[in-house]
Amino acid sequence: MSRIPQPEVHVEGQQSPEGAPVGVVPGAARGVAQGAERGRLRSAAAAFTSLIALAATGLVAGPAVAELSGGPCALPRTTAHHSLGVDSWNSAYPRPVGSMDAVMIFLSFPDSVPLNSPDELAADHFPATSQFFESASYRQFALRPHPQRQWVKMPKSSTAYGIKRDWDSARRSGYLRDAIAAADSTVDFSRYGIVYLVADPDAPGVDADATKVVNLDRPLHADGTDLERVVTVFESHPPDHNVLAHETGHAFDLPDLYHRPTDGKGDWDTYVGDWDVMGSQFGLAPDLFAWHKWKLGWLDQRAVRCVQRSELITLEPVDAARAPGGSLGTRLAVVRTGEDTALAIEARGSTGNDRETCTEGVLLYRVQAETASGGGPVEVVDTHPATEACWDRSVYPPLADAPLGVGETFTMPGTPGERTRVQVADRTRSGAWTIRVTTA
Incomplete structure (x- = not known):
């Protein structure tokens, strides 16, 4: 029998690795009015779908490594507990x-x-x-x-x-x-x-x-x-x-994505709703965000598109199985919005872990690498703020209809010249989503 010393501990959702309390970061920008422009893009859809961009990815193998190849949209890993920076792996955790x-x-x-x-x-x-x-x-x-x-x-x-x-x-x-x-x-x-x-x-x-x-x-x-x-x-x-x-x-170094009310009462699911098991284990679409899969090494740079101007992208649903021949295609589009922040764009469908999802479509969410676990490191963008869905099943109906559908356009709020626009042009027969992402 081994000698068992007295442990010193900290617990997920309560303390950072340094022992400092992890508080809820007030979201000054969370109340900004947002809305989807529901103009149909039929005239552009044919042109969009004729330009399908696919990328391949290989298996990740071997032991955990400290440095990753992330590209210009890879946020830096910070000292925040369970930081969502993806430029390096925290070797304190098994990969x-x-x-x-x-x-x-x-x-x-x-x-x-x-x-x-x-x-x-x-x-x-x-x-x-x-x-x-x-x-x-x-x-x-x-x-x-x-x-x-x-x-x-x-x-x-x-x-x-x-x-x-x-x-x-x-x-x-x-x-x-x-x-x-x-x-x-x-x-x-x-x-x-x-x-x-x-x-x-x-x-x-x-x-x-x-x-x-x-x-x-x-x-x-x-x-x-x-x-x-x-x-x-x-x-x-x-x-x-x-x-x-x-x-x-x-x-595996993934953060809590739920919002814990300060008095223990109130809604816990205002940050991401149903959209990731790290937010709610009861979510209708619990598969991990593509950003999490990037961090864990299941997506490499070939499956991540860094958008710096205006690009036409075909997004494979993040929860769909690998295509025959080993190709994953593009699973994540990223717009870098700051030193430690990014806008992530992915498609969600009713397959795999998301087979019980309430809605399908193109999901937008903000990522903040310097925000600690439990403080809102990911916030899903509600592109339909005036409506909700699946009130009888969803953990947070206001975000259940967050994804954009075919023919919809959404412009991220911000100052002129700093806005990102996402247009959903079409859905292919294989289930992929054709989108146009335009940055200022």
Whole structure:
């Protein structure tokens, strides 16, 4: 059994790596009136569709690297927690390329007898989570789960740890130390890139709202391996939809995209709505933004178009599978708007992880590399501010109809000479979207 030191931790959505609080950045520009010009572009559509621009991309392989080839629209990685800069990779995190083994450990407590078996709880999360990443990565990443078959008994009662969403640091540290020590005799931690600690969902002290990724400022050490982060799972049976995909995204340096109300009450989904699992695990279109896929290495520069004037672009839906022959085509168009900011443009369709989407079309969103996780590093642009959609299913109906459809034009607000205009001319038979992006 390995010696387990006292960990120092910070938790996703609460603290930055430096320990400073992560606050909600007030959005002074978020209330700017926006609208779609619904003029039909039929006369231009034929000309647009005759100029199809396709790009190919290859598999990303090998270990994580510090430097990436991003091009002129690649925002720089900043010191912000989970920065969305894509010019370099943060080597403190494992990069999800190739395959990665993950261990799932099931923890019981002296004050409760589990009502479910480890196999039943493992089935709550797998193979669904592996399938999510297989689809999102265009089969470039395989998450291989290794659920343990027996319960690991914790030394203290579940109520002794004070488990809750905003957890007392000392009790949280004690929980992690006890869990790793209890499992160390049966688990070889050196074999795994991710550790999931799953608590008995029926134990009286388990708060189903407390699931988190815990980053360890001082890593735990077991089996000759430093454990720098652990996914602590406190879910009911069955669990929240896509919750493990969301938490696993944090393990790969992806930020929270939801807006957390300061008083804990109010709407959490005002930044991105349904459009990325890092915003809401209940979203109708939970596939990762193309920007996230660029950051993770699943899209390379051949699949990203940097727009600097006026360009005609054919966008393949970001959630569509790789075409026969290995081509991804263009999945992301980017307009650089500042040193640390960009406008991202991608197409979303009802395939893959987005098969339950409410609407299809061309989605626009702002990216801010210097904004920390939880502060709004991505904001979806509502191109139809006067309407909403799917009020009975969407996590945030005002953004459910955010994408532009065929024949629509949207001009980003800004001073004259600094505006970007996006025109959607056509949709091809294969499902791609033909757009014209014009920058001043």
